[in-house]
Amino acid sequence: MRPRHLSVLAAVMALPALPVQAHAADPGLARTYHVAPWGIDHAQGSPSSPLRTIAACLSRVRPGDTCLVHHGTYREQVTPPSGTKDAPITLAAYGDGPVTVDGTEPVTGWKDAGDGLVAADTNLPLDPDFDAVFLDDDRAAEGRWPNSGADPLNTTWAEADPTSTDQHIDDTDLPDADWTGATVHLWAGSNPWAQQTGTVTTTTPGKLDFKGGNYRCPPLCMGAQNYRNYYLVGSKAALDQPGEWYYDESAHRLYLVPPKHGMAGHTVTAKHRLWGVDLGNSSYVTVRGLNLWGTSLRTGPGSRGVVVDGLHATYISEFSTLPMPPDSDLAIPPFEGHIVASRILDSGVQILGTGNTLENSEISRSAGDGVLVRGTGNTVTDNYIHDVGWMGSYTPGIEINGNDHTVTHNTIRRTGRASIDTAWQVNGTEFHGNRIAYNDMSEAMRTSRDGSPFYVCCSLDGSGSSIDHNTSHDADGQVGFYVDNYSGHFLLHHNVAWNTGSRGTFFNGHTGPSIANQDHNSSYGVGVNGNSTLLSGATDASGSYLSNIVGPMPVSATRAGDPLPVVRSNLVTDKPGYTDAVNGELWLTDGSAAIDAGETIDGITTDARGTAPDIGAYEYGAPVWSTGCDLPGCGQRVRHGGWTATASDGTDASAAVDGDIDTRWTAAAAQTPGQSLTVDLGETKTFGRLSLDAGRDTSGQPYGFSVSVGRDGTHWSGALAQVSGRSFTQDAVFPAQTARYVRITLTASGPAPWVVNDLRLYGDGPDASATxxxxxxxxxxxxxxxxxxxxxxxxxxxxxxxxxxxxxxxxxxxxxxxxxxxxxxxxxxxxxxxxxxxxxxxxxxxxxxxxxxxxxxxxxxxxxxxxxxxxxxxxxxxxxxxxxxxxxx
Incomplete structure (x- = not known):
């Protein structure tokens, strides 16, 4: 079934709609048409005689008109015409239930295909790289080796032998099969800051050769590297697990490993439309309250005045390869490293053009971008974006290209790499006038180890842009806010970071200039073990300015430039007087040394109270600002309240539950089934997801575990979830439980002791014991x-x-x-x-x-x-x- 928590916003959007007021140059001429699954397309379009398809309605509307769509599923591509500035066209859910634009079509006619497979003859019209199949309204995995769980952000990797070389893999565990033509997906090298794919050319037992990728070695090759991760996909030989599929493009035949008891009672659909709502040539259109399933929405470079409100989009983008972007997509001359920009421009919900808006929407489940905003003066606000970017290129929760955009009050959670990013390869170096504020970014960097929730690269000019009042936390990268490789003129202020690894904010000169970068009035908490703010490696850091910063670690800048960087009025202490650092409540309490200890900065310290501005992001005595959206699902983390942990091997496990990502518990011996960790939450909590963060050192990641709960620490539920795969953070998802005790039990063996840097729990809504x-x-x-x-x-x-x-x-x-x-x-x-x-x-x-x-x-x-x-x-x-x-x- 479709994920339970994703139906929440759909239910909200299904509330009775207020009458729609059409905006026309002459309101008396505006018309409202009705669409319903029980209608017919030559009907009048009245409430009692509705049209059958949205397309039929859109063929009739003129500027100022409205299409009201009644509840149901519409398998069609929706292409609205343009309205005018004074008379936009409106396409809206009527309000009598969910309205879903479905990008898939049913696949029927399944027959036995031998070897435990079934097959159906069907023509999938998309480029095979973009095929997607759904079994009983859940994403079905393309056949792959090794097998993996359902969560593509917690994937299982094979590990190549150290004798592997560039374009060649040795692996004694590789099954003896013909893998020729399969896609090999690589996450490999000494510091694999991106992933790549190639095509298998020859195979022999325990060996394969491939071509593709970007040939950059190191850090992205195989061989005697720190990381030698890979998996194979796109081969019939990989079909061995119920629900896996393979499409034979030449025969137009879809193969499937059927569910345990056969196909009776099961439904299969396959993706047919990339853009369920295509506004690529549309302007002055309002789209309100629609659901998208297995498809996405886009505006075009020439679009103006489009408003997308209350969209609920699930499984928006799927692809299986990471090709080099074509030269025509690149804003600067191509070189091999540009593979990191793969799929940025052909995935996600796309808000392109000028003066368009995406608001109050939930965007989830994408191999690539969550949202691409590109052009000039677009707005992305109050959205919940999650579970995106799992293919491991630089596709983030929100990709920002262009100037004068407003990106505010979004919650971005569980991303393969960054939460918010700009890619200079396709953006160019101009990044002017963008406001990025009041966003909450967490659980980023799930498929990369070099980056941050907020990331910009490279050589960008951020003049006029402001990155302020954002929170960055609980991420698997190195930094909370990262301005990388020669970028300059970036203004950061009133940002907050905790549990982000080595630094809170990092301006990386990287043997080049890092000019006029600023960080003011920011607060950094637990889980920052290098610098609170660091500007380093710059040959020229002229005009840079770091002040009014509070955090546990030093604030420092390279001493180069004219004028030299300014570093002053900062408070470095492990006892800053925060309300609750473990839970990210970094506002000040009475008596903090940060109160009235800051300096005045024009345009930044505008809400000062007392004798001087405070140091840090929150002014004592003022209302406490918050980040993120206000939609259902935006607040989920369970408050940490003095948890304790007991390890079955008797070791001190307190570091696993101290709320600090940089401390670590390590088991006493190599992983074997039955080893366990028991957590006492101190009081009952309600939760439905557990995140086990094993840090960025892959050697201690659990090879498999189960989760059970109890109310008294003696009696336990059965296994609520079984987790396998090796990633920095592994998630166990299960029906909501109310319990005081949680037990994690290993279910597989591993060569090294397992480790836990941090355990986090999440619910279906906010925890009222937090603020x-x-x-x-x-x-x-x-x-x-x-x-x-x-x-x-x-x-x-x-x-x-x-x-x-x-x-x-x-x-x-x-x-x-x-x-x-x-x-x-x-x-x-x-x-x-x-x-x-x-x-x-x-x-x-x-x-x-x-x-x-x-x-x-x-x-x-x-x-x-x-x-x-x-x-x-x-x-x-x-x-x-x-x-x-x-x-x-």
């Missing part, structure tokens, strides 16, 4: 939402948080109020008029700009999942809200 930021509420009524806190709530106004995990008996709210009497905030469960869990009498704080934490005991202890509503009572100006939390006394 629930008011500006990230999933529902708001009667009050304006800002980048930090809300406006003043009046009686009856409310904010709500969908499906929060609640464990505790005390409510704390940070608020500001001038109400002297009879004002209160009610905490209600599951509905705005649901049961009252607590009533917090509001005490005046002196002004609506003076913030104070106020608390009340709940009527009863709460545990489990609830939608939480905070409802104002008592007058027209009750309180402004910053955040709330539900915790233990």
């Amino acid at each position: 629930l930021q008011a500006e990230q509420a999933t529902t708001v009524r009667g009050v304006a939402r800002g980048t930090a806190a809300t406006g003043v709530l009046g009686s009856g106004d409310r904010i709500g948080f969908r499906r929060a995990s609640v464990t505790g008996d005390r409510l704390t709210v940070r608020l500001a109020s001038t109400c002297a009497t009879d004002c209160a905030l009610q905490l209600r469960l599951d509905a705005p008029d649901g049961p009252v869990a607590a009533t917090l009498p509001v005490r005046a704080t002196g002004s609506t700009d003076t913030w104070q934490e106020q608390s009340v005991t709940l009527r009863r202890r709460l545990a489990g999942i609830h939608t939480l509503y905070l409802v104002a009572k008592g007058g027209p100006r009750v309180a402004a809200l910053d955040w709330l939390t539900i915790h233990r006394k």
Whole structure:
């Protein structure tokens, strides 16, 4: 079935729609047409006589007209015509249920093909590199060796023998089969900062030759290297696991390993359309509330004024090879290293052109980009982008090419490489006027070891661009914010990073210039073990400026240039006075040495309170700003609350659960089935995913493990998930559990002891024991939402948080109020008029700009999942809200 958590946004989008107001030069001439699966295409298009296809509707519309699409699945390519600036065309879900534009077609006529296979004769029209097959609405894996699990970001690799050479693999474990014509996917070399593919030319037992890749050696060759990872795909010889498929292009035949009991009752579809919604030649069109399945959406270089709102796109891009980009795609002269830009321009949801917008959308499951924004003056805001970039080139969550774009309030999670990136090979070196702000970037660098969640390369001129108020954390790379190889004029400020490896921010001169780069008022926390901010390797660092930075490690810059870099007013300490560094709450507490200790910087320290600006990203006494989107699914990490761990071998396992990615627990002996690690969370938590971070040293990654849970540490569930594969971080996904204890048990042998740098848990919604930021509420009524806190709530106004995990008996709210009497905030469960869990009498704080934490005991202890509503009572100006939390006394 389709992933459970992906249906959340679809359900939200299916809420009853408000009447659509068409915008036309003459509103009296605007028409609204209806489309429904039960309609016919020569009908009138009225509510009682709808059209059958979206295409039929779009063939009739004129500027100012609207297509309202009723619930159902539409297997067609949608190509809207253009509206005008004053009279856009609208294509919108009607609001009576999900509307899905499906890029696949059913495959039927399955027959026995021998050797345990079935086959169907079918013509897949795409380039074979872009084929995709779905079994029972789940992605089916192309046949491969070695077999891997369902998660392409947690893949299983073969390891070549050290005698391998460039374009040749020796592997005594390679099955004896004819692999000629298969694709070999490589992640190899001394420092494999990208992956590559080639084609097998000859095979003999335990050996194969291939051609392709970029021939760059080192770091991307085989042989006696630190990494010799590879797998084979695209060969009928690899079909040995239920659900695997192989397409014989010459015979137009699709082969499949059937499910255990045969094909009866199962459905198979195959991808037929790359662009389910093709706006490549369209301008002034609004697309609202559509779902995409197995296909994507694009605007074109000439598109203007397109608004894409509430898109829910799943499995948007699939490909099996990483070819060198054609010279015509490159902005600078080609050389072999440009293979890292493979597939950037032909994957993802693509917002190209000028003045277009993607907002309030969930984009997931892509071999390449999540979103490509390219052109001038486009906006990407309030989107949830996850599980993308698994093929291992430089395709990120959001790829930004061009100038004057606005990329804000996005949550980007689980990416193969960067969360946000720009590729100079296809962008060129000009990167002017871009605003990248209030984005939350986590779980990046799943298929690379050299990079960061925010990454720019190379020789870029960032004049006029601002990278500010972003959070970067829990990543498998080296750095939180990385401005690489000769880039200059980048302004970073008020950014936050923790658990990013060696550095918080890195400006890499790399034996060249790194001019006029700045980092101001940033905060760095645990899991940064090299420098908080570093500018190094530059032959010329003129005009660079690092100030008002707080972190555990030094702030330093190469002493080269005229004028020399400025490094001052920074606080380097392991006790900066953060609220909760392990959970990323790096705002200051009373008495911190960072308060009023900073310097004034024009345009940067604009919210200073007290006698001087504070050092760091959060001004003490001001509302605490937050990052990321406010859609369902945007808040998922379970709060770390003093967990403890016990290893079956008796070793001290505290480093596995201290919340610091740079500390490590190592088992006492080589991996054998049955070795275990038991974690006590201290209280019950609700979660459905466990991430085991084994760091960037591949030798200690578990070869296989299972996860079970318990409420008392004695009685255990069965195995909720079985995980195999070797990657920096491995994820176990299972139905949501409410438990206090978690046990990880090895299920396979390995040559080295297993290691754990960090364990993280994730739920289906926010953890209410963490601070629930008011500006990230999933529902708001009667009050304006800002980048930090809300406006003043009046009686009856409310904010709500969908499906929060609640464990505790005390409510704390940070608020500001001038109400002297009879004002209160009610905490209600599951509905705005649901049961009252607590009533917090509001005490005046002196002004609506003076913030104070106020608390009340709940009527009863709460545990489990609830939608939480905070409802104002008592007058027209009750309180402004910053955040709330539900915790233990």
